[in-house]
Amino acid sequence: MTAEPTTGHQRPGNARPRRPGRLARRLGLHAFLMTVSLAFLAPLLLAVYASLRPYDETSEHGYFSLPRTLSLDYYRQAFTDSGMTRYFVNTLLIAVPGVVITLFLASFTAFAVARLGMRGSLTLLMVFTAGNLLPQQVIVTPLYVLFTRVPLPYWMSDSMTLYDSYWAVLAVQVGFQLGFCVFVLANYMRTLPQEILEAAVVDGAGVWTRYWRITLPLCRPALAALGTLQFTWMYNDFLWALVFISDGDKLPVTSALNNLRGQFFTDYNLLAAGSVIVALPTIVVFLLLQRHFIAGLTLGSGKG
Structure with a gap:
């Protein structure tokens, strides 16, 4: 046997020469992503930086000057002066049940639309989707009038x-x-293998079993991503609570920042500290659900 001649231009194995153009595009993409990330993080970083400095110092030297004094006094003052503990509880009483109820109703509806083959499912999905196109502020006045006329027992509402x-x-x-x-959930459920539900039907599983014990566990990434987004949106909402709640003791945590504003003077460093405190729960929720959230954002990216 004779060995085949090799040329000096061949590389061992399947190694391919790295193309300079591809490397340049990759570096450019990373530079672009880093620039966009810094642009989004800049307001938060500036708020954190301002909250650690006395207002007199920033008013004299500017917000972009080097610090002379750094302390956490503004965080203690913001938490105590605004009464944030009560407002945090009020927000959780709205956001946590709101996320749970929304995901339960949405997942059950999506299951009926995507997995049961019911007649008119596409029309129903279009109706739910069209509801997102309605500007919410348009119906503020009708909802206000309606809610003032809907009676509730005293144990449910003081009013x-x-x-x-x-x-x-x-x-x-x-x-x-x-x-x-x-x-979102209906489109994700359509990507699940139909054979799983067909096998469950053969084994005698009812609708509730197919929904609760089979479909929902497979939708965990989508539910985690939606849960993170929904909690963030409901937690940060200020309009609806301001319109439909008149008792100041029931307002959510976003309204607590108003308590840090003076009548004639506002310490913006103190307000920055309060804003950072208010933002912390959403950051914690994202960090806890980070793996599932990222998986939910990339749903279907590997499908042809």
């Missing part, structure tokens, strides 16, 4: 109506977020 209660804000949040969640 004896839906107005000035957590139920009003919760109903609006669930109603407006439901369509988006149904659209």
Whole structure:
């Protein structure tokens, strides 16, 4: 046997020469992503930096000057002066049930639309999707009039109506977020193997078993991504609580920042510290659900 001649231009194995153009495009992409990330993080970083400095120092030297003094005094003052503990509880009473109810109703509706083969499912999905196109501010006045006329027992509302209660804000949040969640979950459920449900039907599984024990566990990435987004949107909402709640003790945490504003003077460094405190829960939720959130954002990216 004779060995085949080799040339000096061949490389061992399957190694391919690295193309300079491809490397340049990759470096350019990373530089672009880093620039965009810094642009989005710049306001938050500036708020954190300002919250650690005295207002007198920044007013004299500017916000972009080097610090002379750094301390956490503004965070302690912001938390105590604004009464954030009560407002945090109010926000959780709206955001946590709102996310749970929205995901449950949306997943059940999406299951019926995508997996049961019911007649008119496409039309129903279009109706839910079209609801997201309606500007929410357009129906503020009709909802206000409606909620003042819907009676509730005293143990549910001090005002004896839906107005000035957590139920009003919760109903609006669930109603407006439901369509988006149904659209996302229905499209994701259509990508699940149909053979799994067919095998469950053969084994005698009912609709509830197919939904709760088979479909929902497979939708965990999508539910985690939607849960993170929904909690962020409901937590940061300020409009609906301001419109439908008149009792200051029931307002969410976003309204606590108003307590840090003076009548004639506003310490913007103190306000920055309060804003950072308010933003912390959403950051914690994202960090806890980060793996599932990223998986949910890349759903279907590997499918042909």
